[in-house]
Amino acid sequence: METQENKTGPMVRVSINGREYHVPQGSTMVQAMWYTGHEVIHGIGCLGGVCGACATVYRMEGDFRLRNALACQTLVAEGMSFSMLDSYPIQRAHYDVAALTDPKEELFTFYPESATCRNCNACTEVCPQGIDVRDAVWRANFGDFKAVADLTMSCVMCGLCVSRCIAEMAPHEIALYARRAYGAKELPFPPNLRHRLDEIHGGAFSGELKRLEGLSPEELKKECEVKS
Amino acid sequence: MAEIVDSFYQGVPSFDESQPPALSPEERSRLLSAFYPDYRPEGKATLKVGANKGMVVPQELANILESRSRIPAPRSLPDHPDHDVDILVIGGGGAGITAALFAAKEGRSVLLATKLRVGDSNTVMAEGGIQAALGEGDSPVEHFRDTFRGGHGENDPALLSVLVAEGPEMVEWLVSRGILFDRDMQGGLSLRKGGGTSRPRLISAKDYTGLELVRVLKEDLMNAPVEILEFSPAVELISGRDGSCVGAVLYDLDSRKNVYVKAKTVILSTGGAGRLHLGGFATSNHFGATADGLTMAYRMGLPLVHPESFQFHPTGVIFPSEMAGMLITEAVRGAGARMYNRHGRRFVNELETRDVVASAIIRECAEGRGVETPSGARGVFLDLVAIDRDSGEGTVAKRFPNIVKLMNRHHVDPTKRPILVYPTLHYQNGGIKSDARARTSVAGLLVAGEVSGGLHGTNRLMGNSLLELFVFGRRAALEAVALSRDRPAFSWKESTLSHIDRFESELLKFRPDQAFPMAPVLFPDYRRKDA
Ligand SMILES: Cc1cc2nc3c(=O)[nH]c(=O)nc-3n(C[C@H](O)[C@H](O)[C@H](O)COP(=O)(O)OP(=O)(O)OC[C@H]3O[C@@H](n4cnc5c(N)ncnc54)[C@H](O)[C@@H]3O)c2cc1C
Numbered sequence: 137m138e139t140q141e142n143k144t145g146p147m148v149r150v151s152i153n154g155r156e157y158h159v160p161q162g163s164t165m166v167q168a169m170w171y172t173g174h175e176v177i178h179g180i181g182c183l184g185g186v187c188g189a190c191a192t193v194y195r196m197e198g199d200f201r202l203r204n205a206l207a208c209q210t211l212v213a214e215g216m217s218f219s220m221l222d223s224y225p226i227q228r229a230h231y232d233v234a235a236l237t238d239p240k241e242e243l244f245t246f247y248p249e250s251a252t253c254r255n256c257n258a259c260t261e262v263c264p265q266g267i268d269v270r271d272a273v274w275r276a277n278f279g280d281f282k283a284v285a286d287l288t289m290s291c292v293m294c295g296l297c298v299s300r301c302i303a304e305m306a307p308h309e310i311a312l313y314a315r316r317a318y319g320a321k322e323l324p325f326p327p328n329l330r331h332r333l334d335e336i337h338g339g340a341f342s343g344e345l346k347r348l349e350g351l352s353p354e355e356l357k358k359e360c361e362v363k364s
Numbered sequence: 365m366a367e368i369v370d371s372f373y374q375g376v377p378s379f380d381e382s383q384p385p386a387l388s389p390e391e392r393s394r395l396l397s398a399f400y401p402d403y404r405p406e407g408k409a410t411l412k413v414g415a416n417k418g419m420v421v422p423q424e425l426a427n428i429l430e431s432r433s434r435i436p437a438p439r440s441l442p443d444h445p446d447h448d449v450d451i452l453v454i455g456g457g458g459a460g461i462t463a464a465l466f467a468a469k470e471g472r473s474v475l476l477a478t479k480l481r482v483g484d485s486n487t488v489m490a491e492g493g494i495q496a497a498l499g500e501g502d503s504p505v506e507h508f509r510d511t512f513r514g515g516h517g518e519n520d521p522a523l524l525s526v527l528v529a530e531g532p533e534m535v536e537w538l539v540s541r542g543i544l545f546d547r548d549m550q551g552g553l554s555l556r557k558g559g560g561t562s563r564p565r566l567i568s569a570k571d572y573t574g575l576e577l578v579r580v581l582k583e584d585l586m587n588a589p590v591e592i593l594e595f596s597p598a599v600e601l602i603s604g605r606d607g608s609c610v611g612a613v614l615y616d617l618d619s620r621k622n623v624y625v626k627a628k629t630v631i632l633s634t635g636g637a638g639r640l641h642l643g644g645f646a647t648s649n650h651f652g653a654t655a656d657g658l659t660m661a662y663r664m665g666l667p668l669v670h671p672e673s674f675q676f677h678p679t680g681v682i683f684p685s686e687m688a689g690m691l692i693t694e695a696v697r698g699a700g701a702r703m704y705n706r707h708g709r710r711f712v713n714e715l716e717t718r719d720v721v722a723s724a725i726i727r728e729c730a731e732g733r734g735v736e737t738p739s740g741a742r743g744v745f746l747d748l749v750a751i752d753r754d755s756g757e758g759t760v761a762k763r764f765p766n767i768v769k770l771m772n773r774h775h776v777d778p779t780k781r782p783i784l785v786y787p788t789l790h791y792q793n794g795g796i797k798s799d800a801r802a803r804t805s806v807a808g809l810l811v812a813g814e815v816s817g818g819l820h821g822t823n824r825l826m827g828n829s830l831l832e833l834f835v836f837g838r839r840a841a842l843e844a845v846a847l848s849r850d851r852p853a854f855s856w857k858e859s860t861l862s863h864i865d866r867f868e869s870e871l872l873k874f875r876p877d878q879a880f881p882m883a884p885v886l887f888p889d890y891r892r893k894d895a
Pocket of ligand 1: 456458459460477478479480481482483485487488489490492493494574597598599633634636649652653654691693790791812826828830831884
């Protein structure tokens with residue numbers, strides 16, 4: 137719950153940015169930070185698991201493994217240590233999707249490092265969205281942009297994959313490029329949209345819309361009252 | 365946590381599939397006036413100053429409209445601005461990004477300032493889709509009629525006509541930028557049903573519509589000749605000698621210094637108000653949705669339309685409690701999800717307009733037919749299992765992967781368990797009054813997006829907000845380009861913050877103790893108060 141609430145009940149011991157606290161069980165990592173008085177600005181966006189602002193690294197007591205998560209979506213647990221990764225430096229291609237002529241080849245102009253994937257699978261293991269990132273990178277390299285689109289639709293661009301990539305590429309940016317190229321260059325233009333645009337450009341509806349606009353509020357209410 | 369969830373779900377009643385009661389127009393308006401928060405007398409205040417003086421609005425909104433500036437008196441401006449541009453865009457959500465992109469295309473100098481990162485906004489959260497009248501037997505005219513009816517006939521017809529007529533062209537633009545909307549068997553854009561519409565008219569990118577839009581348009585913005593200032597919310601507008609708008613004061617959240625921008629035209633696109641938690645409701649909105657644009661504009665004398673009107677989306681998650689407020693898109697009801705009270709009965713047609721469905725849920729809970737959560741909140745069940753039953757196993761997972769993912773993280777598999785929901789503060793129906801060219805009553809100040817008002821009347825239909833961002837984001841850009849080209853040069857020396865002084869002296873007549881809250885608030889403060 138985002139609103140202030142008097143939480144009683146069981147507490148858990150966590151460490152935030154290296155300092156120990158006791159916070160209510162059932163809090164998300166972000167809520168735990170609020171509870172302990174942190175003012176979180178870098179690292180918060182939507183609080184709904186889609187903006188990718190709250191990438192976080194954590195580790196559980198007694199376990200050597202580093203894990204990653206989105207802080208607004210992940211509940212704290214006893215013995216958890218975490219720090220937010222507010223931003224991970226990346227290099228982004230400078231391109232105009234409309235100007236691409238051979239998108240599959242141009243991938244290697246914009247992101248030559250894409251071809252250097254060493255198959256370690258760390259990106260897939262770290263992805264908080266459960267995306268098979270490694271597979272997506274390979275599909276992009278092979279020019280199967282449709283598969284990239286299907287695999288990566290849920291990517292929130294948090295950049296955690298970049299933080300683990302031993303080839304130092306930005307898989308989420310590569311996937312974005314492939315999806316866009318697929319949408320703008322490979323998929324045929326939607327026929328129903330084309331048809332409606334032609335009608336609109338032919339002025340099919342402008343007379344009726346003008347008429348509606350010109351009605352008095354009462355007349356207009358009457359006209360629109362029933363679903364036709 | 366899994367145990368708490370499991371034990372809660374042991375109490376789910378069996379569901380009775382009988383049709384819910386149908387509502388006559390009279391019953392509908394009785395239901396609304398008895399239960400919809402907009403029409404309830406509690407928690408309201410009458411505005412005492414400003415262009416909407418005398419209007420009754422939610423107390424939390426009055427608090428930020430009748431507020432003190434973050435810039436203390438005596439107020440002065442530095443000798444030179446920090447930035448001097450043709451066009452300043454305030455707010456980096458869908459409306460602001462669109463405006464900046466179209467303005468930059470015309471070769472104007474553009475600065476976009478936003479509170480968090482570009483794209484951290486309500487736009488990125490949109491799940492359900494965009495309305496576009498593309499179906500056979502559908503047309504912009506039907507779109508107009510549905511929207512006007514849904515908005516209770518309070519919509520501005522001139523704005524609405526532009527929305528429906530230009531909507532499809534903006535969808536063409538989005539498709540051309542590589543945005544992947546779901547397709548039908550013929551390769552056309554798939555059209556889904558939304559509440560309150562007579563035709564299937566929603567285009568979507570699964571339930572990641574906003575995310576898909578923002579990922580793509582943000583990349584375009586980063587690659588456009590636009591100067592971007594993140595973590596730099598605007599805290600005041602700046603007035604010129606003639607009462608026009610000539611720039612804004614930004615507040616750098618890291619250096620904690622003010623940044624002064626001189627601009628020939630300002631486009632305000634700061635979005636909504638959910639984080640004000642009107643009436644104590646949870647919200648679906650992003651962290652920065654604190655109605656800053658309304659605060660700044662109201663001080664400058666701009667009138668608001670329908671400032672009393674908010675959309676409480678019927679289906680916000682209410683259990684598990686750490687997810688409270690999170691939206692479950694209306695598209696699930698369009699796809700056949702049903703709602704049940706604690707007796708397992710349906711109580712309203714799930715495809716009524718949002719305000720009616722929300723009122724019915726509030727009624728069920730108020731009259732003892734709600735389901736209680738372990739922390740004492742109440743809600744009703746929203747059952748997506750019916751979708752898979754009607755449309756085939758796997759439909760929910762395919763069409764609503766985001767909901768499935770988010771709920772599963774909290775031990776609720778929506779393909780097996782109904783989701784407990786309660787209305788969540790979702791959308792500001794009204795806003796700053798503007799015309800079809802995005803102009804306001806102040807010269808040099810344009811608005812676009814959720815911060816503007818009039819288009820949706822007093823109840824927005826699903827999918828019309830996203831459409832509005834693109835249609836009016838572009839219109840604001842074109843207007844700003846023309847204005848900034850035509851506006852005679854003016855000197856920074858003429859710029860003042862005197863409108864704030866005037867506004868505050870009005871306020872003091874009512875509260876000589878100066879006990880006004882300070883706004884824009886920028887962020888809600890959820891830190892433990894006794895920490
Ligand atoms: C969960 C959710 C689901 C939705 N689903 C749909 C849907 O399916 N279809 C639909 O049509 N609509 C939907 N909506 C509504 C729609 O997404 C929003 O109304 C719309 O995106 C608003 O766009 P905007 O650009 O006006 O505001 P926003 O996208 O909120 O952008 C405003 C930006 O301005 C920034 N800002 C705020 N204050 C300041 C300041 N003082 N200075 C500088 N910057 C500032 C904000 O941080 C933000 O980045 C949904 C909304 C939510 C919250």
